[in-house]
Amino acid sequence: MSKVFLLATNTTTDPYPVYPLGMAVVARALTDAGHEVRQFDFLVSGRDTAGLASAIKRFAPDCVGLSLRNIDNVDSFSGESGWYLTQARELTQLCREASGAPVIIGGPAFSIMPEEILDYLGADFGIVGEGEKAFPELLARLARGEQPERITRSSGPGLTGSDMAQPLLVRELVDFYVGGSGMVNLQTKRGCPFKCVYCTYPCIEGRVLRLREPEAVVEDLARMNAEFAIDHVFFTDSVFNDPGGHYLEVAEALIKSGLNIKWSAFFKPMPITAGELALLKRSGLYAVELGTDASCDATLAGLDKSFSFAEALAFNQACVAQEIPVAHFVMFAGPGETMDTVREGLANLERLEQCVVFAFSGIRILPGTRLLDIARAQGVLADDTPLLKPAYYFSPHVDVQAMHEAMLTSFAGRRERIFPPSEGQARMEVMQRFGYRGLMWDKLISFRKDKPRRVKT
Numbered sequence: 386m387s388k389v390f391l392l393a394t395n396t397t398t399d400p401y402p403v404y405p406l407g408m409a410v411v412a413r414a415l416t417d418a419g420h421e422v423r424q425f426d427f428l429v430s431g432r433d434t435a436g437l438a439s440a441i442k443r444f445a446p447d448c449v450g451l452s453l454r455n456i457d458n459v460d461s462f463s464g465e466s467g468w469y470l471t472q473a474r475e476l477t478q479l480c481r482e483a484s485g486a487p488v489i490i491g492g493p494a495f496s497i498m499p500e501e502i503l504d505y506l507g508a509d510f511g512i513v514g515e516g517e518k519a520f521p522e523l524l525a526r527l528a529r530g531e532q533p534e535r536i537t538r539s540s541g542p543g544l545t546g547s548d549m550a551q552p553l554l555v556r557e558l559v560d561f562y563v564g565g566s567g568m569v570n571l572q573t574k575r576g577c578p579f580k581c582v583y584c585t586y587p588c589i590e591g592r593v594l595r596l597r598e599p600e601a602v603v604e605d606l607a608r609m610n611a612e613f614a615i616d617h618v619f620f621t622d623s624v625f626n627d628p629g630g631h632y633l634e635v636a637e638a639l640i641k642s643g644l645n646i647k648w649s650a651f652f653k654p655m656p657i658t659a660g661e662l663a664l665l666k667r668s669g670l671y672a673v674e675l676g677t678d679a680s681c682d683a684t685l686a687g688l689d690k691s692f693s694f695a696e697a698l699a700f701n702q703a704c705v706a707q708e709i710p711v712a713h714f715v716m717f718a719g720p721g722e723t724m725d726t727v728r729e730g731l732a733n734l735e736r737l738e739q740c741v742v743f744a745f746s747g748i749r750i751l752p753g754t755r756l757l758d759i760a761r762a763q764g765v766l767a768d769d770t771p772l773l774k775p776a777y778y779f780s781p782h783v784d785v786q787a788m789h790e791a792m793l794t795s796f797a798g799r800r801e802r803i804f805p806p807s808e809g810q811a812r813m814e815v816m817q818r819f820g821y822r823g824l825m826w827d828k829l830i831s832f833r834k835d836k837p838r839r840v841k842t
């Protein structure tokens with residue numbers, strides 16, 4: 386049995402504070418394996434380095450596990466301030482100084498560039514992929530006195546839905562996140578079968594969907610509700626509305642349970658019937674975050690999105706008909722973007738009624754993606770450009786300054802059209818000060834017929 390100190394390093398609250406689910410499921414797996422676990426969230430501590438150091442010293446761990454959620458904030462306007470690894474390196478150093486125990490890095494960000502991140506942080510070991518099985522196995526090898534390789538890669542097809550650990554929630558953390566964002570998050574499945582050119586999720590979770598039993602998901606929700614009074618959750622599946630319809634089974638199980646949980650999730654614009662949406666709404670769906678990603682057919686094809694803008698429009702209209710708020714996330718300057726497609730895309734966004742649009746400029750280039758190959762082939766990125774620090778793809782056929790001006794002109798005076806991304810954070814902070822919690826963007830939409838669509842900010 387080992388004493389394991391787990392540290393969630395994420396401190397971003399953009400767009401809202403997100404419960405460290407990865408740490409919670411690894412904590413459960415380690416506890417079930419007989420280890421003594423202490424979970425520490427740096428954000429919850431108020432970024433208290435002295436408090437962190439003394440917590441580590443008091444606990445006297447046999448190993449420290451650091452969870453990395455993001456490398457950066459994927460906002461091309463941010464520069465150095467949106468890059469999170471400087472802080473992660475300082476925390477690694479702090480852990481080393483507070484304890485002689487080995488430091489092990491994990492989390493989704495680590496899995497994207499393990500070698501580079503491990504070297505940069507100066508930690509001892511890293512785990513690529515799911516930690517629930519790999520972390521206890523690594524501890525067992527260390528306890529036997531073996532010298533494991535620096536990076537452990539979880540092998541095989543990954544955990545099955547029933548192997549996935551229930552999150553081990555901590556009261557102090559729940560209180561913080563429910564107070565800050567009104568919700569806690571949960572997964573109903575892992576994996577993504579789609580192949581969007583820029584995305585690393587399939588590399589992190591695999592392309593095969595691994596589904597949890599709907600009853601197991603409901604069991605988690607019931608426990609979260611009974612023990613912590615959690616009544617709002619965000620399902621952090623890569624795509625909630627899977628082509629096989631598992632998501633509908635989850636909704637049916639939720640309705641059958643009689644639990645009164647409000648939930649939201651990431652959706653893909655795919656055909657959905659009014660009956661299916663009504664079922665989701667009855668089960669507690671209160672808002673949809675839609676991975677629209679681009680705003681005309683040429684740029685959707687450039688991202689290999691496998692749907693048309695007409696399908697995104699139809700999905701939006703279906704949600705409006707049932708008064709379900711939708712937020713579209715759209716990136717400009719991706720592959721295939723020209724000034725003509727910028728104009729076409731902005732005109733298309735005008736056709737999306739009663740919804741929020743978060744727009745981004747440029748797309749973060751990450752290893753293992755086709756976007757990297759495209760960027761190199763087009764000469765947008767030199768072959769030897771390191772990717773640890775943010776590098777962005779901008780279509781060579783776009784005048785970026787003119788594109789920004791067109792976007793700002795199109796969105797002017799509309800509080801539900803958000804660009805640049807920092808504008809969204811600023812608006813959310815204002816709403817937080819007024820006592821709003823949860824997604825908050827959903828409060829920017831009114832379904833009252835007598836309300837004007839254009840609202841001056």
Ligand code: SF4
Nearest residue numbers: 577579581584586623
């Ligand atoms: S962007 Fe979404 S749908 Fe596309 S591969 Fe990534 S997770 Fe899957």
